[in-house]
Amino acid sequence: MKKLVFIGLLLLTANFAQAQEKIEWLKFEEAVAATEANPKMLLVDVYTDWCGWCKKMDKETFTDPDVIKYINEKFYAVKMNAEDNKREFDFKGKKYSEAKMAAAMRVQSYPNFVIIDPTLKNITQMPGYRQPAQFLEGLDQIIHNGFGTK
Template identity: 40%
Template structure:
């Protein structure tokens, strides 16, 4: 019986060590603060994608759980954007592009000036704002988007296709990497 323990212990070690080494984790979106993204974009220009959310927003949480956690989406965002999470009700001052944005109190809830500026005063959550490499607002798109709907949109903006065709035209020829 003792000789079986001598065989069992190395076998357990081998399987434990090598099975853990081969386990792959799905890519996750690398989130930055807006200040970090600005500094990075000035050094190495890349578009900025800003997820404007609130803590109480159920659709925002669903988008985090289903869309931003999808490996194809996370990998694409990390490769083509500096991704920012912006709480639209944050009370913290934010300095971006030489201007300090503040929280505006309105009774029980307020809003952040930066969120209002990015969303052109149309505070709807979730919303995704896109900035070009020069930190200029390209636009904001309100509402929840699942991975299948988000993938062509991310590509459309990252590849500057919005300059030559409508999103609807682009979606007709877009080849998805998502297999469901």
């Protein structure tokens, strides 16, 4: 009986730990450094504080276990506030704020997901709110159409 209780507690603990999994969000410069050390594409979630669809993505899509697993395995994930001019960082010899970087990536609507290849040269965008299955399908199409493999 003690063995069954122990196994039950172990399974409960494992399920709780799995439920706590989340996307490993980085700052832009952290993701750049990570991809230089271990090449992977960057997924940049460009948002604003007032964007309702951005909040819906955070609450529904970015909490989906399949989305979490896919993003953490295939990307360095970045959250970038398109209106933040306070925090600055260097990228390719220039200083950027998150707002200036979002503008440089030509983001004009929110939410917008910018995918940057491991060489940090080519980007593509996936704008708009998407439910988990749609989001994964969009990312999968980008990856399997050869983006980021050069």
